[in-house]
Amino acid sequence: MIEQFLKPAAVDEAVHLKRQYGDKAVFMAGGSKLNAAPTRTDKNVAISLAGLRLDALTVEDGQLRLGATLTLQQLIDDPRVPAALREAAGFVYSRNLRNQATLGGEVCAKQDEAVLAPVLLALDAQLVYAGGAVVAFERFLAGGADSADALLLAVLLPDPARPCVTRKVARSAAGLRVLTAAAALSSDGVCIAVEGVTPVPMRLRDVEARTSGDTGLEQAVSAAIAPEDDLRGSAAYKRYIAGIVVADLVADLKAGGQPTQGGN
Numbered sequence: 001m002i003e004q005f006l007k008p009a010a011v012d013e014a015v016h017l018k019r020q021y022g023d024k025a026v027f028m029a030g031g032s033k034l035n036a037a038p039t040r041t042d043k044n045v046a047i048s049l050a051g052l053r054l055d056a057l058t059v060e061d062g063q064l065r066l067g068a069t070l071t072l073q074q075l076i077d078d079p080r081v082p083a084a085l086r087e088a089a090g091f092v093y094s095r096n097l098r099n100q101a102t103l104g105g106e107v108c109a110k111q112d113e114a115v116l117a118p119v120l121l122a123l124d125a126q127l128v129y130a131g132g133a134v135v136a137f138e139r140f141l142a143g144g145a146d147s148a149d150a151l152l153l154a155v156l157l158p159d160p161a162r163p164c165v166t167r168k169v170a171r172s173a174a175g176l177r178v179l180t181a182a183a184a185l186s187s188d189g190v191c192i193a194v195e196g197v198t199p200v201p202m203r204l205r206d207v208e209a210r211t212s213g214d215t216g217l218e219q220a221v222s223a224a225i226a227p228e229d230d231l232r233g234s235a236a237y238k239r240y241i242a243g244i245v246v247a248d249l250v251a252d253l254k255a256g257g258q259p260t261q262g263g264n
């Protein structure tokens with residue numbers, strides 16, 4: 001249970017407080033996860049990020065820097081944010097929650113349902129930490145970065161103009177998602193990423209090599225993922241629908257980024 005709520009006014013102070021209280025303390029952004037059952041924190045000290053002024057959105061040398069405490073709704077409302085990322089933020093169905101939950105919280109929580117992750121992977125997002133470390137989001141997800149105690153300052157999109165499309169599959173807007181997928185077109189070719197049908201959100205690099213041809217893409221996706229039977233659907237259904245969704249997204253990209261059909 002949180003017994004102390006600390007409100008640092010600068011990044012250095014927040015980092016110092018985390019060092020001082022160590023494992024007893026947690027950074028608190030929107031608090032939607034830390035305050036909600038069943039994910040309520042068992043730490044005693046909350047270090048608020050509200051006073052750190054990490055909610056700026058800036059464009060530098062063509063790169064988009066999204067401050068960690070921008071809320072999901074602020075992402076949706078800013079036309080400088082890539083359309084696919086705005087759409088993915090809208091996959092979090094409740095506007096009340098989108099007004100509270102932050103980009104940094106969504107990234108750092110590493111939760112099972114990570115609907116922004118495929119777009120961030122497809123756009124080669126990088127994470128900027130206090131102290132200056134910059135870690136590829138893909139590496140962070142794979143556990144290759146020791147970031148449990150690190151303060152995330154911003155998410156960097158090196159190529160925000162990259163054509164990118166995303167889709168979530170769920171029975172209803174408020175229902176548990178079956179999967180989320182995204183595809184983007186970089187100078188190296190098509191980037192494809194999924195979550196919900198793999199142990200962690202990930203790029204499907206073997207599948208990306210298959211996107212130049214017109215055949216076999218759905219089967220390649222189905223073979224590349226590792227879904228499990230659960231209340232959202234059978235593994236067989238998830239393999240099938242993931243192949244369809246990714247093939248649709250690649251078709252959307254080839255059609256100029258416009259959805260070729262609706263989805264939820």
Ligand SMILES: Cc1cc2nc3c(=O)[nH]c(=O)nc-3n(C[C@H](O)[C@H](O)[C@H](O)COP(=O)(O)OP(=O)(O)OC[C@H]3O[C@@H](n4cnc5c(N)ncnc54)[C@H](O)[C@@H]3O)c2cc1C
Nearest residue numbers: 027029030031032033034036068101102104105106108152
């Ligand atoms: C009712 C409800 C419904 C939800 N529905 C959805 C949904 O449909 N889809 C979905 O994807 N999610 C959903 N969530 C989860 C919610 O969107 C995420 O938990 C949220 O994005 C977390 O953001 P936050 O800013 O509130 O994080 P917080 O709760 O403040 O923090 C979450 C974690 O991230 C860490 N953290 C936060 N910011 C930083 C930072 N800058 N640096 C380092 N660590 C940091 C915190 O220490 C904590 O461990 C739901 C949550 C609730 C309560």
